[in-house]
Amino acid sequence: MIRILAALFAALLLAGPVQAQAQAQAQAQGTPKLKAIASFSILADIVAQIGGDKVAVATLVPAMGDAHVYQPSPADARAVASADLLVANGLNFETWLDRLVAASGFKGRRIVAAEGIRPRRLDGGHDHDHGHDHGGAKDDPHVWHDLQRMQAYVTNIANGLAAADPANADYYRARGTAYAAQLKEVDQWAAAEFARLPKAYRKAISQHDAFGYLADRYQIEFLAPQGMSTESEASAEAVARLIRQIKRQRVQAVFFENVVNPRLIEQIAREARVKVGGRLYSDALSPPGGEADSFVKMYRLNVGRLVEAMQRDS
Ligand SMILES: [Zn+2]
Incomplete structure (x- = not known):
């Protein structure tokens, strides 16, 4: 019995240093340091393609999920809170995101992928939806279906990663350039x-x-x-x-x-x-x-x- 207790005590003493060691080892092996969270799966893949092995990427709306009607969970708020970087589409695609970010206490950097693009407009007279309203005309958020406009997404994301992790800025820009070329080919x-x-x-x-x-x-x-x-x-x-x-x-x-x-x-x-x-x-x-x-x-x-x-x- 005493021997078991002694072993347990030794294990407890060891737990601290062992954990720190594992962490140091993981970093040496190139475990991603930057934690990014994207609002939906398509954006998460694009961030992962540009971030390479320097970024761990998670998504809020999962694969096959409908972002228009998404209802964030408490786990989503925790995931946002622990991220260094949040990547959103913008153009009012994620109507639930601002509230989630406010509730999470997120302190990191936020990238809006669609920033600076010229959006397609849908004129009024269509079935009413909840898009961004400019006197009847609405900006269409589904920019990813236009690979020419996606060049700007790639630049925005590469620049955002570079700003969040300046030590690897060249890495992100080079991967962004290569990915943009791939999209152009498609x-x-x-x-x-x-x-x-x-x-x-x-x-x-x-x-x-x-x-x-x-x-x-x-x-x-x-x-x-x-x-x-x-x-x-x-x-x-x-x-x-x-x-x-x-x-x-x-x-x-x-x-x-x-x-x-x-x-x-x-x-x-x-x-x-x-x-x-x-x-x-x-x-x-x-x-x-x-x-x-x-x-x-x-x-x-x-x-x-x-x-x-x-x-x-x-
Ligand atoms: Zn849609």
């Missing part, structure tokens, strides 16, 4: 893919208005029964109008989205007598190991599915 590939299709074929339907930037970039007509946020329900009138439009214009590409319930699109496809072309990744990645677990994979997958569905014979 953009050129996508442009060439869509260019193979006659303009009349470049029409698609998704559930909410998430793909406006992609539509503008590659001259696609993208329609959706729901507005820029998934928060508001699609009106019966908007659904009926869309079904008439699909029939009249013979739209072939009708898609589910990974962040919303497929029921409405199923109903629309059934009534318009078209086949659903599968699933697009609108506002979130797939879980790790899935088909769209990085932003680049997600983008390529979306373009491939759109092109395939659009070139079907009508």
